[in-house]
Amino acid sequence: MSSESxxxxxxxxxxxxxxxxxxxxxxxxxxxxxxxxxxxxxxxxVPTEADAPRYTEAxxxxxxxxxxxxRNKSKPKNTNKNYTSQxxxxxxxxQGMGRVARPCxxxxxxxxxxxxxxRDASPNTISAHMSAIRTWMPDDKxxxxxxxxxxxxxxxxxxxxxxxxxxxPAITDAMLRAMVETCDLRHPIxxxxxxxxxxxxxxxxxxxxxxxxxxxxxxxxxxxxxxxIQFSKTDQEGKGEHTExxxxxxxxxxxxxxxxxxxxxxxxxxxxxxxxxxALTTAGxxxxxxxxxxxxxxxxxxxxxxxxxxxxxxxxxxxxQKITAHGLRRGGAQSIADAGGDPTKQGRWKAGSAVxxxxxxxxAQSRKENPWLLVAEQRRQREQE
Numbered sequence: 001m002s003s004e005s006x007x008x009x010x011x012x013x014x015x016x017x018x019x020x021x022x023x024x025x026x027x028x029x030x031x032x033x034x035x036x037x038x039x040x041x042x043x044x045x046v047p048t049e050a051d052a053p054r055y056t057e058a059x060x061x062x063x064x065x066x067x068x069x070x071r072n073k074s075k076p077k078n079t080n081k082n083y084t085s086q087x088x089x090x091x092x093x094x095q096g097m098g099r100v101a102r103p104c105x106x107x108x109x110x111x112x113x114x115x116x117x118x119r120d121a122s123p124n125t126i127s128a129h130m131s132a133i134r135t136w137m138p139d140d141k142x143x144x145x146x147x148x149x150x151x152x153x154x155x156x157x158x159x160x161x162x163x164x165x166x167x168x169p170a171i172t173d174a175m176l177r178a179m180v181e182t183c184d185l186r187h188p189i190x191x192x193x194x195x196x197x198x199x200x201x202x203x204x205x206x207x208x209x210x211x212x213x214x215x216x217x218x219x220x221x222x223x224x225x226x227x228x229i230q231f232s233k234t235d236q237e238g239k240g241e242h243t244e245x246x247x248x249x250x251x252x253x254x255x256x257x258x259x260x261x262x263x264x265x266x267x268x269x270x271x272x273x274x275x276x277x278x279a280l281t282t283a284g285x286x287x288x289x290x291x292x293x294x295x296x297x298x299x300x301x302x303x304x305x306x307x308x309x310x311x312x313x314x315x316x317x318x319x320x321q322k323i324t325a326h327g328l329r330r331g332g333a334q335s336i337a338d339a340g341g342d343p344t345k346q347g348r349w350k351a352g353s354a355v356x357x358x359x360x361x362x363x364a365q366s367r368k369e370n371p372w373l374l375v376a377e378q379r380r381q382r383e384q385e
Contacts, residue, residue, distance in 0.1 A: 030048035030049050030050035030051075031048060031049045032046045032047065032048050032049075033047045033048055033049055033051070033052065034046060034047065082128065082132070083132040083135070083136070086128060086129045086132035086133070087132055087133060087136050089129070090104075090112060090129065090132075090133050093112060093115070094108065094112075097111075099111075102136060102137060103137045103138055103141035103142075103143075104133070104137065104143055105143060106143040106144040106147070108143070109130075109133065109134070109143035109144075109145075109148055110143075110147045110148050110151070112129075112133070113126060113129075113130060113148040113151055113152065114151060116129060117151060117152070117155045120159070120162075122159065122163070123152060123155060123156045123159055123160075126152055126155070127152065130145070130148060130152070166322075167330070168322065168323065168324040168326045168327050168330065169319065169322055169323060169327055169330075170327055170330035170331035170334055171201070171308075171312075171323065171327035171328050171330070171331035171332075172331050172335075173331075173335065175312070175315070175317055175327075175331070176197065176201055176253070176328075176331065177252070177253065178315040178316075178317065179197055179308075179311040179312055179314075179315045179317070180194050180197055180198070180252055180253060180311075181252070181315070182311050182314040182315050183197075183311070185261065187284055188265050188269070188280055188284035188285075189280050189282075189284060191258075191261050191262050191265050192262055192265070192277070192278070192280065192307075193307050193310075193311055194258050194261075194262075195255075195258045195259055195261065195262035196210060196277060196304060196307055196308070197308065197311065197328065198245075198253060198254075198255040198258045198259075199225065199227065199245065199255055199258075199259065200304070200308070200325055200328035200329070201328045201331065201332045202225070202245030202246075202255045202332065203227050203229075203243045203245055203346070203347075204243075204328075204329045204332045204333055204343060204346050204347030204348075205227075205229075205325075205328070205329060206232065206301075206326070206329060207301035207302075207304040207305055207324075207325035207326065208301040209229050209231075209232055210277060210301075210304050210325070211277060211295075211298060211299050211300055211301050211303065211304050212230065212231065212298060213227065213275070213276040213277060214230075214273075214274060214275060214276055215263075215266070215271070215272070215273055215274065215275075215276050216228075216273070217229070217230065217276065218259065218263070218276055220256055220259050220260055220263070221256075222247070222256070223246060223247055223256070224244045224245060224246055224247065224256070225244070225245045225255050225256055225259045226242055226243070226244050226245075227242070227243050227244075227245070228240055228241075228242055229241050229242075229243060229348060232348045241348055243346060243348065266278070269285070269286055270286075271286070274296075274297050274298075275296075275297040275298040275299070277298075277299050277304070278297065278299070279299050279303065301325070304325045305324050305325045307325075308323065308324060308325045308327070308328065309321070309323055309324065329347060330359075332346075332347075333346075333347055333356070333359075333360045334360055334363070334364070336360075337356075337360035337361050337363065337364035338364045338367065340364075342356070342361065343356060343360055344356050
C-alpha cells in the first residue's frame with residue numbers, strides 16, 4: 001500500500017461524459033510566397049501570405065487625370081491611333097473565329113499572324129499588328145512570339161521578292177538648288193518654303209519634326225541656326241536634342257538668312273509664339289485654323305510633304321510626283337557620308353545605327369572604291385601625257 005507521500009494529486013474537473021471541453025483545432029498554416037527568383041538572407045524567415053499587405057479599393061484606383069495619362073503613355077498620338085485601330089481589327093477577327101481576344105493565347109496570336117501572311121500583308125504591317133496586340137495584353141499573360149516571328153521572317157523573304165520597296169528619291173544638291181530657285185522671296189509662301197527646304201536638308205529633319213517646331217525651338221546667330229527637337233523617333237521620352245546648321249557661303253542656300261527672313265515674315269504677320277511653320281493663304285496671310293484638327297496652328301507632316309513636292313514640280317524635276325520631304329533627309333545624309341562624315345548625330349539616329357551604315361556610310365565607301373573610277377583616272381593620266 002502506498003504511503004500518503006507517494007500519492008500524486010491532480011487538479012482536474014469532473015464533467016459528464018457528453019460535455020467534454022471542445023477540442024481546439026490548429027489554425028491553417030500560412031502558405032509561403034516564394035518562387036525561383038526568391039533570395040533569402042541568413043536568418044531571414046520564409047515570407048508567407050500572412051506577411052502580404054491587405055489591399056483595399058483605395059489602393060487600386062487612379063484618378064481620371066491619371067487614367068488619361070496612362071492611356072497615352074509613351075506613345076505618340078499617331079501611334080496610339082494606329083494601335084487602337086490594329087487592336088480593333090484583331091478583336092473583330094477573334095469574334096469571327098470564336099476566340100478570346102484579351103488575353104489571347106499564343107495559338108490565337110500565331111493564327112492571326114498566319115492569316116495576315118495569307119492575305120499577303122506587308123511585313124511592316126504585320127510587325128506593327130504584332131506589337132499592338134502583344135503590348136495590349138497583361139504583363140503576365142503575353143503570348144509567345146517565337147513561332148510568329150519565325151513565320152514572319154520567312155514571309156519577309158518571299159514578300160521582298162514580289163514587292164520591291166520604292167524609297168523616296170534623295171534630293172541632291174542640284175535638285176535642292178533648283179527647288180529653292182522657284183521660291184519667290186517677295187512672297188511669304190516663297191520665304192516659308194525656302195526656309196523649310198533648307199532646314200529640312202540641313203538638320204536632316206523628319207517631316208513631323210519640322211511640323212512640330214515652335215518659335216521657342218528656333219534660334220539664330222551669325223554662324224548657325226539651332227533647332228531644339230523636342231521629340232523624335234529615337235527620343236520618345238521627350239528629352240529633347242539640339243541640332244545646329246551652319247551658314248552657307250551661297251546666299252540662296254544659306255539657312256541662317258532663310259530662317260531670319262521667315263522669322264521677320266512671321267513678325268509682320270503678328271506671330272510672336274506658337275507654331276514655327278504656318279499654313280498660309282495664296283495671298284500670303286495666315287490661314288484660318290478655326291476648323292483645324294487637334295494640331296491647331298501646327299501644320300501636319302503631310303503639309304510639309306506637299307510644300308516640298310510642290311517645289312519639285314515647279315522646278316520641273318523628273319518624277320517630281322515621287323519626291324517627298326524625306327528626300328531632304330536622305331539627300332543631306334548621303335552628301336555628308338560622301339564627304340567622309342557621319343550623319344548619325346545630325347539626323348538624330350541612334351548611335352551605331354545599322355540604317356546609317358547600310359544606307360549611307362557603306363554606300364559612300366562603295367562609291368569611293370568603285371573600280372571604274374580607277375579606270376577613269378588612268379584614262380585622264382594617259383590623255384595628259
